[in-house]
Amino acid sequence: MSKLNYEFIDSLVSIPKLYSMIKALQKKFQFTIIFFLSFSLASCGWYGNKNYEAQIRVTSYGIPHILAEDWGDLGFGYGYQFTSDNFCELAKHVVRVNGEMSKYFGRSNQNLASDVLIKFFGKKSTIRVNGLLNADKRMVKVSEGYAAGYNHYLENIPQGMHQGCINAEWLRPIDLYDVARMSVYITLLASFSDPRIANAVLALGIEEDNEQSALNLETFALSESMGSNSYALGSEVTQTGQAMLLGNPHYPWRGQRRFYQVHMTIPEEINVMGITILGSPLINVGFTEKFAWTHTVSNANRFTLYELDLNDQDRKTYIYNQKRTKIKSFPIEIEVKENNGSISTETIELHFSRFGLLLDAGVLLGDESLTGWPNRDGKVFAIRDVAMDNQRIGATIVGMLTAKNFDQFINTIRNNLGLSFINTIAVNDQGEAFYGDYSTVPYLTDQQLQDCQPSKTGQLINRESVNLMRNPLGIPVLAGNRSECNWIVDPESPQEGLIPGGQLASIRTNHYASNSNDSYWLANLENPMTGYLRVMGGEEYQVSLRTQLALLQIQERINGTDGLDDNPLFSLKNLQDVALAARNLAGEWFLDDLLTMCKVYPEELTNKASRACEVLTQWDKKTNIDSIGNQVFYLFWQKARKIDNLHVLPFDPQKPLDTPKGLHIDDSETRLKLIKSLDYAVDVFDDNLLPLNAKWGDIQYEIRNGKKIPLFGGGFDAGNFSAMRAKLTKGEGWSEIIHGNSYLQTVTWDDDGVVAEGILSYSQSSDPDNPHFQDQTELYSQKKWVKLPFKEKDILADPNLEIINIKTD
Template structure:
């Protein structure tokens, strides 16, 4: 309770950003849950329907992405509930289980959300998408912990949930069950590049700039996570959480998580980017002859475990019926539908299968007063699920680590145990021998993962940076080496991390056109919103030379196309992906065609050279017929859509009618944005991906100076004033000046205060 007897205050400043003030963790969670429900009640309600395994009950067995997808998803999640997986983890004491403070936050958050439902009434909710719907119900602390558990498994079992829920052994004479080809996202598509699921839907840029990289000598952090804009699972919500004398942290958390996951306090700032490490492993099971539900390990037969779960399904007439479904589990983890034949089956072992520790760690990071305390928090809980951490403190130092939960697999094991994949099955480890099991580290908190002594780490006073590349080039002046290979699946730098490192280097020597060398708050923000496109910077002139020499080109299907106007458009283009850039949309389309024409090194003028990892590959071979076809195909695409080739990028890339800058990372865009002309309009297929919560913070002796923009706003409700208010800022390269201190918060002319009593 706070001094005047109320439980919590919700103080909203510009753009609806809530600053929650309470006297204890119960009240802090209570205020946060209430505030979040005001903005996003439908999203959380929908998440809970999924996690309770009730999508078939309310929406029928089929989903938008395929026949039976809701039923398969429900099977997975009902199985989790039947097994008591999350509850079993909650029964542990800290550090393995949640700390008392985090438990109270979660319980308070659930109570605050439920208070909002009581106060408002489901039939009077302001969001028409769930107003009066029977699936909007009170939540429990277990529901919220299930969200945390689901988030932690986002690069492991969770993306395979429909595949796990649909797994069935083959029948006699059937090589592969029909369920494996039902159109679900298969393990094979998720396993590219490694022995486990890939994090294709996640990305980020993160910079921590030390005193030697800034003109003021103050450390700075740039946070730029790239996540989906649609759906509640991975949208950010901006908040400040304050218990006087105990906690004062500002930033953003993912929907349903009652903490700040990316942010800062007075002394420390941090961000995360998706780690290149493997966080789960596929295992190939050698099945016992004549029994596709038994497998052999070290010559001994083991029976798969079966769990039957009843699923309530709404039929075509709206009537409920119960369907019994069976889940299959091996010693490695759940069995997949993909690739299950009479001889082989595949299972996924998720390193985060026992992880609720992440919440302990994020709370401790939010309390840290320096990088030493932040590192202690990470070493104590070892719960960051699948991201790198980049951080800085008021001393002017920076820190990078992959402290995520990574399977203990040696390089020798990976070489010896990896079995090749195919179109119908993932690359996997040999499950027929315990020699391919995960090992243990003496300093690891739980079995099977690497401990802090093996994790890549780097401390610098100039900078550390990452754009989802491996750890090696965190700072090219001090390459990281000597860590296990499972931390660095693809050491080769792609376009976006190359551009990020180039942007830092050019700012430090003053060659980027932004003035005197060294970062300031202004030039940090200018760098972020510069919308540079590396593929165009290094290849546009080659393409212009080609099309000037060949004003008529042939498409892939043999049609001759006049490309003179397209050529002139590219020649005039400034190689930026700004909303008003004319040429960016054409370049994006051209480059998509080019990437589909063959491996990049075959059409690059200078192919990849391991001795020049920061600057190769580059250029484009103008005399390559595939390059010529790609430009002709792009022009043909524009004509087919009746769109001029010099259309402004913002005319064809929008969110709810608002022009968006940026492009995808494979083009070499730092500010990643992917959207269509109708994104955000509410249609089922509409959506966007990319820059979400953007934060530029400077840690000064007088306190943090921070600018942010939440690209899709605080609310997912299209009727809310905070649905697109920050999208318009993002479109115009504008930022929100953060209000962190009491004076800044109370001095806001737009301040609105809600006082909650329990």
């Protein structure tokens, strides 16, 4: 009992405000705490068994419609069907969220980092206290049902299916805690599941003389970008006078962040269609009869670094409010599968201050001069993250899905602040459009940022981090030696240290709202939002070319000048055309100047640059599958966009759709750098044995079951609205999509109710033997959309309807 209690108490370090209190009471109340916890869990039914039953109606393209009597049955039906389509992927994720990737898949930086942090944040006792005891009961029931659905499928796997993992040693039944850990993982997406941060934390936990476990800092992988486009179009900008929504998340095509289409119904309680993310038992983006919504990744700050003044004699002691404070260390044991198949055990220590985990800022930024504990200034940094105490995701999602009207939907998001790192963009059947960054943001005033400046090293870290972040502030770095620099506590906030929802940026209008991962500032070009705290994302700064294109497309469509429709304003059809037009804004704005340089200064061009110029004369400034030269320009732009004094007219916040403009081709130094950038693009093609004049669909594609599927879209940094990033393979091209356009949905209303069409670019199933492994991918390649059957009559009329009734024994 004593040992169990110690593990339980130590896990509470993830709730700093309770830590000192619990430690003080530890000896006195050991038995009482454990008895109360066990009694509470049992009384909630978490140790009991339940019989589940659900009906699954599968329509075209493998979209399931789950019909259930209660939340447990809903989770059961959904868990079963999702598992049948993505069994191996989900089973591997169970391994991941239990911190066992190193045990089963071997040693790597990524596996070690993932395992250590998940074992720290995902202890059963932590989940009980941080999550389940505070969770909405409906979320608990649907999670239990989800686990039961997974297990039911595991017990009844059809013969010959899932050959990729059917004999794996890591397959096992799951329980409520596994589902909860998946939620923990999702909560941490904006911070600790980012390899840069995870590795920076690990770097201080491995002994320098431990060669076996030493991490190779040079091989730390950068995180996959997460992004999205979104349009909420109010009645004033549509041809029908009905609101319209475009949701366009840019997410990974593979692994633990893939989406899945589903329709969930409990009569009189919930009727929602949309997508889930792997591991989530409920819909994350979707629509109801009354409203529709999507999310984009917010650029507001999620965490801050605190610079700790270390004691000269003891690196595990720091000064806070003129008092010595101990750094606590927590050993985490990880089982690791070595190359010879043997299993070794490694112990990695995580170090915790009052602010949070210690990390190596040099590893975070890739600057060896900043590494060490202590660093060159005799200090170390700790990270304080809003996700550490966010226990409200379940209640927020349930509240969104059960909202009876738009006001309830918005109030749930604003008051709960449970959506850790995302904006919400939504419309309703009354013609309204909404944008709100109701995410979790540290409450730090601009004055605090000024008054709490750290050392010169800390200020350098802040400046260097601007390039890693999506906002002009970068990572806030503050002095950690005094309480005046703490996050502000506001009684209106549901969590200590957050900006209350009422002080966050939002707009509700009959005009439009848009977001493509820049800040709230230009959600509506005619009504810029200003006057907010700097930690919320920034104002009057150089937004991305993709954000500029998103706004330009809206402006052109309202005016009817984009060539897509002779009539101005949006219809569902031309909204879809806008979404998949594959425009490239860098090309639209700067290609002509580049070609002018090629024509006016031919004697300065290298042979490679001349070849690039010749191909670029054929480019249509799009990234369609028949476009020629777009990737030559994209590779050129990766280098050229970093040139100092590049533009004739730099970005002007007063003219956000007219600047920057022009390339300084008359400046010899700039020309030389532009020519070198062209050389670089040609080198990439030549080194990988690819023809410069290839059609884009011939060298960007997916191969599914031996079929080559050409794909449109291009890289994130050149103003591509249809964003796509792929792995380059020598002699083949960009032949494996990493991430980009994933689930697209367009939603509006007519006299018969809600009208929705969508497409899941990578299809419903990750299993090559599944009939829905590539069907939507082929449609996406052709820019086609799927009508989403939400109404009962449309479900029953689907020509491929399959009805599955499942129940436990």
